[in-house]
Amino acid sequence: MAPRSVLITGANRGIGLGLLKQFLKVKDIQIIIATCRDPTKAEELNALKNDARLHILPLNIDDDESISALYNSVSQLVGEDGLTVLLNNAGVLLPYDVEGEKSRSTMLRQLETNAVSTALMIQEFLPLLKKASEKSAIDGFSIDRSAIVNISSTSASVHMIDGSFNGPIVAYRMSKSALNSFAKSCSIELAKYHILITSFCPGWVKTDMGGANAQLEIEDATSTLVGNILKLDKAHHGAFLDRTLKVIPN
Numbered sequence: 001m002a003p004r005s006v007l008i009t010g011a012n013r014g015i016g017l018g019l020l021k022q023f024l025k026v027k028d029i030q031i032i033i034a035t036c037r038d039p040t041k042a043e044e045l046n047a048l049k050n051d052a053r054l055h056i057l058p059l060n061i062d063d064d065e066s067i068s069a070l071y072n073s074v075s076q077l078v079g080e081d082g083l084t085v086l087l088n089n090a091g092v093l094l095p096y097d098v099e100g101e102k103s104r105s106t107m108l109r110q111l112e113t114n115a116v117s118t119a120l121m122i123q124e125f126l127p128l129l130k131k132a133s134e135k136s137a138i139d140g141f142s143i144d145r146s147a148i149v150n151i152s153s154t155s156a157s158v159h160m161i162d163g164s165f166n167g168p169i170v171a172y173r174m175s176k177s178a179l180n181s182f183a184k185s186c187s188i189e190l191a192k193y194h195i196l197i198t199s200f201c202p203g204w205v206k207t208d209m210g211g212a213n214a215q216l217e218i219e220d221a222t223s224t225l226v227g228n229i230l231k232l233d234k235a236h237h238g239a240f241l242d243r244t245l246k247v248i249p250n
C-alpha cells in the first residue's frame with residue numbers, strides 16, 4: 001500500500017526536494033504534487049518532470065490567493081478521491097537572539113511562514129483531506145487514508161531547551177512551537193474524520209537553512225524520513241517525532 005496522492009510544499013530545494021525524490025521512488029503513489037514559489041526558476045525540480053505522476057504548481061504559503069489557487073488546481077487533479085497526504089515542509093529561519101537587536105518584523109516573518117501560513121494551508125486543504133478519508137476503505141488512522149505531515153524541528157521542544165544549543169534561533173523556535181501547538185489541536189479536533197497528523201524533525205541537514213556543517217546529507221535524512229512517513233498509523237497520530245519515529249517531548 002501507499003498513499004494515492006501526496007502534496008509537498010517548498011519542493012524546489014533542500015529537504016522538500018529530497019522528500020520529493022524519495023516519494024517518486026514509491027511506485028504505488030499515483031499523483032505527486034510539488035509546489036514552489038516560482039516553478040519557472042526551479043531547475044532541479046523541472047528536471048524530474050519525465051515522471052508523469054509529478055505535477056509542479058506555484059505556491060507562496062504567505063499569500064492567501066496563492067493558497068486558494070493551489071487548492072482549485074489540486075481539486076481538479078485529485079478529483080473525488082481527495083488528497084491523501086499534505087506535507088508541509090516550506091519554512092524559514094532568520095537569526096534572532098534574546099540579547100540582539102529587537103525586530104518585530106524578523107520575529108513576525110518566521111511566525112507567519114512557519115506557523116500561521118502552515119496552519120492556513122491545513123485549514124484550506126481540509127475538504128480534500130476529508131474526501132480522501134471518506135473514500136478510503138481503510139479503517140482508523142493511516143498514512144494511506146488521509147494525513148497531514150508537518151516538518152517541524154527539535155528546537156520547537158520547550159521541554160528540551162537546556163542551554164546546550166545557543167544559536168540565534170529563538171524566533172524560529174517560537175514559530176515551530178506554535179506550529180506544533182496547532183498540530184496537537186488538529187489531532188484532537190480532526191480525529192473524528194480519521195485524518196492523521198504527525199510532526200517530524202528531519203534532523204540537522206545540509207541545506208541552505210541547515211548549513212554546510214550539518215550532520216546529515218539530504219538523501220540520508222529524507223530516505224529515512226519517507227520510509228517512516230509511509231509507516232504512520234494510529235500510534236503516531238498527534239505525535240512529534242524524529243525521523244526514526246522516536247518521540248520528541250513537546
Ligand code: NDP
Pocket residue numbers: 009010011012013014015016036037038059060061062089090091092113151152153154201202203204205206207208209210211214
Ligand atoms: P531551505 O531553506 O533549504 O528550503 C526552504 C524551502 O521552503 C524552500 O523551498 C523555500 O522556497 C520554501 N519556502 C520558504 N518560504 C516559503 C513561502 N512563503 N512559500 C512557499 N515556500 C516557501 O530549508 P530546509 O530544506 O533545510 O528546510 C525545510 C524544512 O525543514 C523547514 O520547515 C525547516 O524549518 C525544517 N528543518 C530543517 C532543518 C535543517 O537542518 N535543514 C532542521 C529542522 C527542521 P524558496 O526557494 O522560494 O525560498
